[in-house]
Each structure stands twice: as C-alpha cells, then as structure tokens.
Amino acid sequence: MKIPLVYNLRSIAHRPVSTAMTALGLALVVAVFVAMLALAGGFRATLARTGSPDNVVVLRRGATSEMESGVPRESARLIAADPRIASGADARPLVSPEVFVVINIPRAVGEGVNNVVARGVNDEAFAVRNIHLVAGRKFASGRSEIILGKKIVPRFAHTAIGDTLRFANRDWIVVGHFAAAGSALESEIWGENEQFMPVFRGEVFQSVIFRLRDPAAFDEVKRALEGDQRLQVQAQRESAFYAGQSTVLTRILTFLAIMITSVMAVGAVFGAVNTMYAAVSSRTPEIAVLLTLGFAPRSVLASFLSESVAIALLGGVAGGLLALPINGIVTSTTNWNSFSEVAFAFRVTPGLLVGGVIFAVVMGLVGGFFPAWRAARLQVVQALR
C-alpha cells in the first residue's frame, strides 16, 4: 500500500526554510548547468546555421580555413562553369568567388579593436547564402561601399548607415545592414569582391562558394573538382565546413559544463542528504506509527524518496527559471579557425530545461536514498520507545 504523497508535501511545507535552502542549492547547480550548455549550444548553433548542406565551399588543397586558402581567378572561372551548379532567377549560376580577410575595427564601447571578417562577394552571394537586408541597400558595383551583418552594428563604432569605416587605406561607406538567419555571417562585413581584391591580398580569391542543383550530387562534384589537375582544390559541403569550426570550442565548453556541474552537484547532494537525514530523525515516531499501521518498509522508502525528489523538482524548476533570462543574450568569442570574432546568443532550449530538471531529480534520488533507506529499516519497538 502506498503512503499518500500529500503526507510528504505537508512535511516539506512544515519546514519551509530548510526546504527552500536545499532546493536553492540544487537550483544553483541546475542554473549553472543550463547556462553553460546554453553557451555551448548557442555557439554551435550559430556556426551550424552558417552552412547549408546544399552549398559547396572550395578551398585551395591543404587549406584548413578560408584565411589560408587561395584560388586564382582562372580556377574560379573553371569551377563556375560546372554544370551541376544551380541557376538563379536570372539564369546565372549561383556561384560566389570570395575574398576573405580579417581586419581590425574599433569597438563601440571602450578602447581597443576586434578582429572581424571582411568578405568580398559578388551579386550571386545573396542568393547562395540566403542573405536579407534589414536596412539600407546592397553595395553598388564599383563603389567603396559595404554592408554590415546585424550583429556587428551594436558592437562596433561607425556602423550606422551613412557612416564611414576606414580600413585598407580606404574609406568605405556603410550602405546597409543584413541578416543571415542568426548565423556567423551576421558577424561579417561584406563588400564587392572586385573592390576588396586589389586592396587586400592581390589577384586571388580565397574561396568559391556555390549552390548545388541537386544536393545529392555532392560526391560527384567533389570528385570532379578535386580530380582536376588544373585546379588543385578541395571541396566540402558548407555545412560540414562550418560545423568543423565549432567542434573544438563546443567540446571545451561542454567538458567544462560537465566538470563544473558534477563537482557542484556532489556538494548539493550532500546538502540534500543532510536535510533528509534530519527529516527522518525528527520524524522517527511518525515513521514508526506508519510501520505499525501496516505500511510496508518499501512504501516508507518510496515515500521518503519521493519527498527528496519533490524538493529536487522544486530546485530543478527554480534553476531553470534562474537560467531562463540569459536566453538570447549576445556574447562573443573568437573563431580560432578564422581568427575573427563571432557573436552568438545563449540558447536555452526546452530540451536543456528538461535536462536540467532531470539532473535535479537524479540529485534528489541520490541524496534521498540513504536517508529513506534508514527510515524503511527503522525498528518499530526502538523508535516508539
């Protein structure tokens, strides 16, 4: 026969301060757990969103990033002629040969500069990459004009439309702001490739990006491009290319999250153990009465375990609520693959919150087990004496 849960809930309510403190201890562990994984998840999601499986990135053979790569104009022309490349609305192939550089621009607050990607693109890049302007217009061909990813705008100085940014010994007028579905591209400066090429690294592109007509044809395209002795290039799906850039940092953050929260969790479980032992010892006569009434020791065990889990649930929910406000807060780190700053937002997902609550419940079960065990093993005669 089961002991009604309400018995435990009333017991918890009977010692509100002790319950609140135990729950809060667990809540802080859950909050750190959720927050750190939200950081790792946000970073990963930003880079994962950057690449599409329908797109192909072509770099010089052996290059691990666009920064190290170089694709001559002639090679870019040969690549663009591939029949497996999709066509845009005006029947032109969706190919963008790009210039990629990392430049320093001044931060909006405080002193100092940050590394930001400046990408020279052609007109097709907007369709290849799914870029939408949120303000202003595109840069005009042949002019010293640039557009900025929307995550750059609040973080750096001189980023309003009409402002002038100076880099590479030239003044560039900001004519638009763009959005790219929350991807890392929103941390970039875009201009025309033919404008960026002469002022940065001379007559060479760094990469060629194109949209596949049929995404399943990737392997075929890869073989064709990499087998072409004139090109000396390597091809990757854009999604794999960007996912690869996030693995190291995501792994570090996840490792940190697990390390830190497991150590914290042990401390919080100790708190729960203390609380539950105190609960058991102060209610010894009650437990004896329950046993005398005919409740099986198993029921007593379950009852005290559920009391511990109830406190943990409280803590888990509170921890999730504590962590919730950080959702969407934008922070930044460096993508060491391109040596440039990537802005990204914390992502508290429903899955993470559920994970946090489950984590709390596990802590409650572990912390409650031995005290509940003691309660179940109580000798009635001794206890009632």
Next chain:
Amino acid sequence: MKLLPLVFANLRRHRLRTLLTTLGVALAMFLFASLRSVVTTLNAGAEVASAERMGVQNKMAIVFPLPMSYRERLAAVPGVVAVSWANWFGGQYGDGKVFFAQFAVDPESYLAMYPEVVVPPDQKEAFLHERTAALVGQGLMEVFGWKLGQDVTIRGTIFPGDWTFTIRAVYTPSVRAIDDRSFIFRYDYLDERTQHRVTPGWYALKLQDAALAPQVAHTIDAMFENSSAPTKTMTEKAFNQSFVTMWGNVQFLMNSIGMAVVFAILMVTANAMMMTARERTGEVAVLKTIGFTDRTLFGLVMAEAGLVTLTGAVLGLGGAKLLYAGTGFNGFGFLPGFDVTAGTVAVGLGITLLLAVASGAVPALRAYRLSIVQALRHVE
C-alpha cells in the same frame, strides 16, 4: 579556549552531517580555486611580459605581413636597441588533431631578445648553424615523444607542402607562463623555400628603456601611416592582453559561475547549521540555566560554523593547489603555467570567513536571544 572541547563534542554529535558539510565546503572551494586560476593564468601571460619589448604588426590585422624593408627603419628609431621578426606558420603534424604553435624566427635576434627561452649552449649553436633546424619546447617533445636529432615533417596549410625539419634544440621556458609547446624554426628556411615571397608577420623590438614605449609607438606608427602597410605598435603586455580578450569575456563567465558555487554551498552550510541549532534548543536553555552567558553561546555556534567551513576551505584550496601543481595541468595546452596563486588562496579564505559568518549568524543569534523559560517549556 577551554570551551573548544565542547565545540568538538558538538561537531561529533552528527558525524555524517559534519563530514558532508565540510566536504561540501571543500568541493566549493576547490571549484572556486580552479575557476579563478583560469582567469589568473590567462592574465599571467600578460603580466610576465617584458615592459621593454614591443610588437609591431600590420594595422589592418595580424594576418597581413609587413615589408622586410621595415627592419632597417625600425632599427633606426631612437630608443630601439634590437629588432627581430617572425612569421606564423600554420601547419599540421600527423593527423592534425593536436594543435601547437609554429613560428619562423630570425634565430640570432630571436634568442637574444627572449632570454626566457632557455636553450643549452651546444644546442643553440646547432640551431644557429643549420638551416632546416628546429627549436622545440620541452612540453611538445613529450607530447609527441620526439627525440633530439629526429626529423619531423609538418604539412603546411598557409605555406603548402611537406616541410621537414631536424630537431636540433629543445627549450625550457624560465617562466611558467611561456608556452613550452611551440615549434620554432628559421625564417631564412621559410624565405628560401617560398622563393623569397614571404615577408615578416610581425616585428619585435627591444627598447633602451620601458618609459620610451609610448613615444616609440607613436614615432613608428606615424612613420608608416601613409605607406602601403601601416603599422600598429604596442607593448608586449598589450599584445598579449589582446589575445586574452579574444576568448571573450572569460573573466565574467568564471566569476559568475564562482558566485553560483559559493551561494550554493552557503545554502548547504547555513541549512546544516540551522538544523543543528534547532535540535539543540533545549540544550542551549540548559547551558544558559547553569550559567553560560548569551555571548558564550553565540560564540559556540559561530566557532562551530567557523571550524567546519575553515576545515573545508583548507581541504579544498590546498587540494586544488597540490593537485594542479602535482599533475602539471595545463588546460590541454590552452593554459600554460596553470597555477593556484597565493592571491587566489587568500581570496578563498576571505570568502570562507564570510561563509562562516553568513551561515552561523542566524543560529548563533537565536542561541543568543533564546529565553530559558520559553525553550524549556518545549523540552519533554
């Protein structure tokens, strides 16, 4: 002092509770020390920097090179006594899974400028006289199990091709904050293999006097302002700091987690102290009846809280210090010279004191204010 046995006797009453609370504090302080050490270690890189050294990089970004011709012009700037130059060599060894820094340096001027990079004299000679020689950090030697004199082939990513070097020298940094996992080789070899198409990635300068730094920086940057490669000159410290900030706001992240850890453990200890005090209400009344003053009873509870938290803190902080020093932990190469500093231990002890006061105050005050009549009425 003569009441100390009473405090100990009280602590022994609920041995398990005392043990768990102490261990809880120990874990929290261990975490605190670890988190704070990440920040201090990152900053230490900037702190050990020599005030007399400056770096000159391309104003646009460090990935752009500077002309070789700047060498003479930099050397002629008043206050500059030595010039060295180097280039970043992105390369991979083996499967490329283990990242390590590779630089091409001008051997003579580099070793003269960085006395912290300690090389045995005979190995130094060998490095100076063989074009394909490499100078490798002791830590990196251990990672790959390399031997002195061994040939190592690195696959260039910025400079394509297979590059074979002979390890002729091994360095050990004289300060822990310098990375001992770098792979250093000769700039003239890089220059030769690239058919002289390479130019320095950055210059390092040594000044006559650290006080000249702002003036020298201004002179150099003004000199190249309107050239094709404008420069940004900064002290080594600022240079190192700019790398620290590139990780993002690590300090804030670590501090926030540290705060959460401390608060979580405050909940655990305060709860334990309050449960303890509640159970002893009757006893406190008896003690008061037989003549213990309010103040003594306040002190007894505080001493108990202090003893538990302090023991925990010594275990946690000391454990962190010994563990990291003993295992030579370096954050998988990201945090060379990881160390729990004396400052961290001091701050940890300060927090412990606050923890003791915060967790002991409420129950101690209760004991202080307890009225005998009220309390004894409840005793069965």
